[in-house]
Amino acid sequence: MATEKQYRELFDRVAALRRQVAGNLSNELGSNPQVGEALLKQIDDMLFAVEAEDQSGPRPPDGGLAQLVGIGGESASDMGATRMPHGIENYDETIASERLLAVADVYYLYQHERMGMFRVVQKLRELFERGAIRLFDGEGAFGLYRFDRRDVLRYTRRDRLNAYRRVLGYGRGLGSGHSRPNTDFHRLFTQFNNQVALFWRDKRVSDVIRERAHDPSFGSMAVVRRSGLDLRNNLKFTSYGHLNVLRVEVMQLLDECFRILNAEDVKDLFGAANAWDVMDEVLVRYFNQPIVSSPRQRMAVTGRKVLRWLAAPHILETTRSEFEALLLEIAEPAEEWLTSAESLRLADRSSSKRLLPWDRQQTAGVTTPHRGDRRVVRRRPVSARRPRR
Template identity: 70%
Template sequence: MSTEKEYDELYDRLAALREQVASGLASQLSVDPQLADAINKQLDDMQAVIDAADLAAAPPPDGGLAQLAGVGPQAATVLGETRMPRGVKEYDETVASERILAVGDLYYVYQHEKIGVFKVVHKLQQLFQQGAVRLSDGPGAFGLYKFDRREVLRYTQDDRIGAYRRVLGYGSGRGAAGSRPNTDFHKLLVHFSNQVALFWRDKRISDVIRMRAYDPSFGSIAIVRRAGLDLRNNLKFTSYGHLNVLRVELMQLLDEAYRILDAPDIKELFGAANAWDVVDEVLIRYFDERLVTSPRQRMGVTGRQVLRWLGAPHILESTRAEFEALLLEIAEPAEEWITSAQSLGLAKRSETERVLPWDRHSPVGVAAPRPRRRGPNYSRRGGLGTYRGSAMSANGKRP
């Protein structure tokens, strides 16, 4: 437990020590910027040990108020003798890795659901039961027969849709009873992927225009870390419940569906070379859908890689060299995820906007849409879509 005088003197001594070290090693710091990171990390660790010891010390019963107010035998004669707390314990940025890994697997399954893998299997099953396709006793036919035999033991499609809505914020409706849709997930994932991609784009540019190609002194790791922590903290409170069990079952279901589609008799039926060709052929022939198989599948793969990286403690690394080495793992997946999402109109590539406020769906700097010109019959009292002297609604139809 430190006093106000000791508190001030400590930080003055730390500042003087930093200045003395920087002055003594000025020539080496200009040549080796990593040395500055190492020195700062050691000094920060020393300060963290002192702060932890002070936080662990038990405060007096009155919290030091008697010293400050001048009451009792422990009354302070000067302000420097009063108790000075260092603050409260920092916000816990750690999270159970298995919950973030479960979110990554659920996101992976969701993208395959959007592609239509389960829908294609159910369509083939329907055609098989109707005798409308030339399937009899092959491995694909037997797999179609067994596919829904364990349905009573599995989570239903409504359970899957409810989980997508609660954890990822995708889909429509309110989701499961008592749950709240996680509407912030997608914009935070877009923002984090953009910041990772921007960081490495800036790094590549600096490698070209500077003499020391791999000098880790360009780009801000603080922006990337803040974007990653925002996304991870968002998932911290939406990944409770039955998510772990659900994702294990869904991964088994997805594997079973793919094995059916990759069966020789199923591929021969459509003249396909692999299971994905079967998916595309069924979607075109029976559903007349616009194919999004390739970008959606890559979004599932790369998005899961990004989320898995957040499950590790890498985002808490404060040393630049170590952070860059760890971040390199998702440099290309983040860039590919942004490209795939952009091709589907699900994300916007950010070039200069670096901040994403919590109460907006687009980064700072993006121009807001211009308001429409109001006609002479617009009524403020009636609100948007209400016109004076007319019984028309906003879509031009009579109510």
């Protein structure tokens, strides 16, 4: 149990140690800043170990109040002898990784839902029941039969759309269970991908035009970390409920749908080479829908990879070299997600604006309309206006 005097002395000694290390290594730090970063990291780890040991130690039953107010035989003679806690657990370290992994899979499923894979299989099932397609006893025909028989045991399309609305904010209306939609997800997700992409773009430029590319002033870790923590905190309370069971079931449904589309008799029916060609052919022939399978599928893959990265504690890393090494895993996925989203007009690159205001209201997944797309407001004729008083 640390006292208030020990608390002050600890930070005074740590500050003196930092100053002494910086003074002794001033010449070496000028040519190699990574040495100073490693030393400061060791000092921070020592301070963290002292704080953790103090928090895990025994505490008085009254929390030290008797010492402070002067009651009983344990009352403190001065302020320095009273108990001084170091603090509480950090907010950003209390997020469970399994819930963010579930959200990543839900985002993956949503993009395939928007692609139309489930609608395509439903259409094939309707045509199969009417005898409108030449399927009889092949693998695809048997898969469509099982797909129809299991339909009553699965979550419905409305259940899936309500879950997407609650967790990701995509769609319209209320979320599942009449919950509040998470309308902030898309702009926070876009913001994080923008900051990751901008961080690595700055690094590539600095590697080319700067004399010392290892100088840590080329990009801001704090901006990337803050945008990632904002996204993690946003998903913290939307990942409860039946989300885990739903994503497991719908992932199984997605796998079943792809196997049906990839069956040989179904591919021969449409003259397709693979399951994706079958899906595109059905969407064009029966739904008159433009083909967006490629960008949507890449958004699904790269978006899930970025969200899975956030599920790990990498975003809390404070050492620049380690943070960059861990962030490299999603450098290309973030760029690819932005490019795919831009092609669908679902995101913009923030090249000049480093930060996105928190109070900026924009519908999730919808870009701001252009000037030519605005509605023309017709003014009333002069004779119909009220006279001035």
